[in-house]
Each structure stands twice: as structure tokens, then as C-alpha cells.
Amino acid sequence: MMVSFFDQFASPSYLGIPLIAIAIALPWVLYPTPPARWINNRLITIQGWFINRFTNQLMLPLNVGGHKWALLLASLMIFLITINMLGLLPYTFTPTTQLSLNMGFAVPLWLATVIIGMRNQPTVALGHLLPEGTPIPLIPVLIIIETISLFIRPLALGVRLTANLTAGHLLIQLIATAVFVLLPMMPTVAILTAAVLFLLTLLEVAVAMIQAYVFVLLLSLYLQENV
Amino acid sequence: MTYKFLIPIIVVPVVQRKLGDVRLNELCVWLGQGLFLKNHNTWYYRKYIDVRRGGIGRISMLLTGYCVLCYIWNYPHLKKERWRKYH
Helix, strand or coil: CCCCHHHHHCCCEECCEEHHHHHHHHHHHHCCCCCCCCCCCHHHHHHHHHHHHHHHHHHCCCCHHHHHHHHHHHHHHHHHHHHHHHCCCCCCCCHHHCHHHHHHHHHHHHHHHHHHHHHHCHHHHHHCCCCCCCCHHHHHHHHHHHHHHHHHHHHHHHHHHHHHHHHHHHHHHHHHHHHHHHHHHCHHHHHHHHHHHHHHHHHHHHHHHHHHHHHHHHHHHHHHHHC | CCCHHHCCCCCCCHHHCCHHHCCHHHHHHHHHHHCCCCCCCHHHHHHHHCCCCCCHHHHHHHHHHHHHHHHHHHHHHHHHHCCCCCC
16 A cells, blocks of 8 residues: 555655656756747747746836846746646656745745845835834834744745645545545445546646746735835 | 550659669669768758648657656655555
8 A cells, every 4th residue: 555645745766866857857848949030830939929928917017127037937937837737747756846946946036035125225125014004003013023924935935835736746646546445346436536536636737837826926026025 | 545554754863862762783873972972951951941840749758758757767666555565
């Protein structure tokens, strides 16, 4: 039987080579680079159109200083979406289930937004620690609360992505095991559970995309405050 | 009335044929002159004119190969998840 349901998240390594290296490099292979042509083929045109639309949407609330982050945020989004979607294939390894990777994305990028804010406009950046219109007796408490919320942001960003993906994969594995066990005993119940599994897989596809989007969107919001 | 015997035979010079169309006694001629008469524009034709059409087969092969690779990578661990030790 299953040794443990969490073993699927252990970083696999074969003959000393970790699989995470291949899993992280794979998204690069899947997106063709636009060649130096005036008009490309349909696939590359569609790809460019999507990326342009997305970056346009993302950069709407940001002022011009934030537009320097367009390349970083767009490529981060594509990377996370591809990794999450590839993790839904059988037997594959999802690097974003590793907290180390997500914190590795979240902490430096959040810290960058904070440092940019503190360097360029320290008054405004510190002013975000106190929302407008707070009653005077509440001010000391609220500053402490806002500081804590500021420092918890990278943790929340990283853990949100990790937890959502891990929970999704775990649910899929549990329900699949249930279907497999029930099949000889109660086929009808097994078929119903299989329907639940199908719906869950669709949900996971959506979650994979949404979580990547939320990550990048929140980063852009933090940037908007600070830039 | 059939015209089968009137099919014209198109003669192509030996050097310009592909290897599959060369007869055995013409092989030496083909090798000798074919090595010197290289078409210098082949890269241009190959890059811009003889372009392959992409399809769903290519990426599905890539993803299937990736799944197989991950299975092989994880096999020492998956071995422990059998329901029976001996099959």
C-alpha cells in the first residue's frame, strides 16, 4: 500500500540528478521564440497576443516606474502557469509544491518592492502603514498590525501557492486511491467517485492557473503601493 | 486503346538525383561529383522555404516522453507502493 500520501512531494533524485532541474527547465522548451520575421506563424502570433494582453492588463494600475517590472512579472506568470499545468500530468513532479521554491520567488520580489518604496519615497511607503481615517486611539495598535501584515506578505505569497497546489494534488491522489480500492467491491460507488475525480481534476486545472495569476497580481499590487 | 507504352521517361542528370534514385553502376559517379557540387543555398531553402508544419503530434510526444521520464525517475520510490510484493 501507499507508504505515505505525502511521499509524492519528496524531491525525486535518480543517480544523483534531481528531477526538479528538468521540471524547472521544461517550460522554456514549450514556448517557441519568435524568429526575426516580420509576420510570424499563427502559433507565435497567438502566443505574443496573449502575453501582450496579459501584460497590458497587469500594467494598468501601475504608473510608469512600475512598467520596468513588466518583463519580470509576465515571465513569472508564464513560468508558474506552465509548471502548475505540467504538474497535473501523471507521474510528473511539480516544483511549486516545494515551499523552498515558492519562498525563493516570494521573498526577493516582495523585498524588492519594499526596498524600492523605502528608497524612492520613504514617507509614502511608511505612510501605508496607517490607513486613512483611523480613529486616534486606534493608531498605535494599527501601526503594529500593519507592520506585521507587511512582514507576513512574503510568507503568505509563498505558502498560498504551496498549500493550494499541494492540497490539490493530495486530494486527487486520495480520491484516485478511493476509486481504485472501491472498484472491485462497489462499482457504482466507484463510478460516482470517478465522476468526482474528474470534476476535481478540472478544478485543479483552474486552480493551477488562478494561483499563478494571484501570485503575480499581488506582487503588482505591492509594487503599485511602493513605486 | 491504351497509352501505357507511351509514358515518357524523364532523364535527370545523375548528380542531381537523391541516393535512392541512383543506380548501382552510377554510384561512383554520384559520389565523386556529388561531393564537389554542393548547393550553397541549401541552408536558406531549409530555413525559410522547406518549413515543417507544427502539429499536435509533436508536443504530445514531448509531454508523453516527459511523463515516461518522470516515471523512470520515480521508479525506485514507486516500487514500494505495490499492493503485493510478488506478482
